[in-house]
Amino acid sequence: MSNFDTDGFEGVSCPLVTPYADGDVDETALAELVRRVDDAGMDGLVPAGTTGEFASLSDEEYETVLETTVDAADGSPVLAGTADTTVSGTLARIETAADAGADAALIVLPYFHGANDPAGNERFLSEIADDASLPIFLYNIPSCTGQEIAPATVESLARHPKVHGLKDSSGDFNYFLEVADRTPDDFRLLQGFDSYVVPGMLMGSSGGINALSNAIPETFVAARDAVATGDVERAREIGAERIAPLFQQCVDHGFAPATKAALESRGWLETAAVRPPLVELDSAAKDEIASSVQRALRAP
Structure with missing residues (x-):
């Protein structure tokens, strides 16, 4: 591993889009x-x-994305997505991430088929953690997996020496608060719902992993700094007036399509292309997103 400090993984992190050019992963655009x-x-x-x-990535493309990210990160912490539907498949992805130089792995519940009892989810996640070659962060995203990681399961897994935190993309702030109440202070809680990142940090969470930080990273950094310095009014303004309206467009149009449209509006991607089953946004939606991006970036 590199200099990734799981006990200090706080603040705002970017869940990177995967740029495409002529249907292939655009390594140059990703590195930039x-x-x-x-x-x-x-x-x-x-x-x-x-x-x-x-x-939507092949195994070869997945490896390329991780290697390109680690190389371009130049020592910045890399938390690799390692989702799969089996214990063995997830562990294989963690090995790929470790070989690429990632610092930790983000794991989800199996998607398509769900557990018939919460104990099954705990067994799945704990078996991965037992044999993982990287530190583990749980990823709660029930809209994609069909089930949440129950708060009691998170509480139990928080005692595992390799499990260091949770990214919550449920959009259920009460869930987030319950997990916070059930887990130790050094267990890292990261808000995945962009419009909740400021409320989460104000309530004592560790930070966020937020899609729109691809396109408006300055805004998320400003929110983090406002919370850190105790400027609650500024933090609330950033969250409510700059992040939340643009995030609603992500909810309406899908995270990758909307985020790529936002990046295209800044000139940071040449194309907002996505892969099926996702669809690139039409010009009207792109115009609305471009306007929201400009509002998010306006001077204080």
């Missing part, structure tokens, strides 16, 4: 995006997650 968000002051990088369209 990594440098942009890193230069903006983001605290970490998360390749091959939901916004990165991991499920």
Whole structure:
């Protein structure tokens, strides 16, 4: 592993999109995006997650995305998405991530088929953690997996020496607060719902992993800094007036398509192309997103 400090993984991290050019992964565009968000002051990088369209990548492309990210990150922490539907498949992805130089792995519940009892989910996640070659962060995203990681399961797994935190993309803030109440102070809670990142940090969470930080990293860094300095009014303004309206467009149109449209509006991607079953946004939606991006970036 590199200099990734799981006990200090806080702040705002970027779940990178996967750029495409003529249907292939655009390694040059990905590396440039990594440098942009890193230069903006983001605290970490998360390749091959939901916004990165991991499920649309071949094994070879997945490896390329991780290697390109680690190389371009130049020492910044990399938390690799390693989702799969089996214990063995997830462990194989963790090995790929470790070989690429990633610092930790983000794991999800099996998608398509769910557990018939919460104990099954705990067994799945704990068996991965037992044999994982990297530190583990849980990823709660019930809209994609069909089930949440129950708070009691998170509480139990938080005692595992290799499990260091949770990214919650449920959009259920009460769930987030319950998990916070059930887990130790050094268990890292990261908000995946962009419009909740400021409320989460104000309530004591560790930070966030947020799709729109691809396109407006400066805004997320400003929110992080406002919370850190106790400027609650500024933090609330950033969250409510700059992040939330643009995030609603992500909810309406899908995270990868909307985020790529936002990146295209900044000139940070040449194309907002996505892979099936996702569809690139039409010009009207892109115009609305471009306007929201400009509002998010306006001077204080």
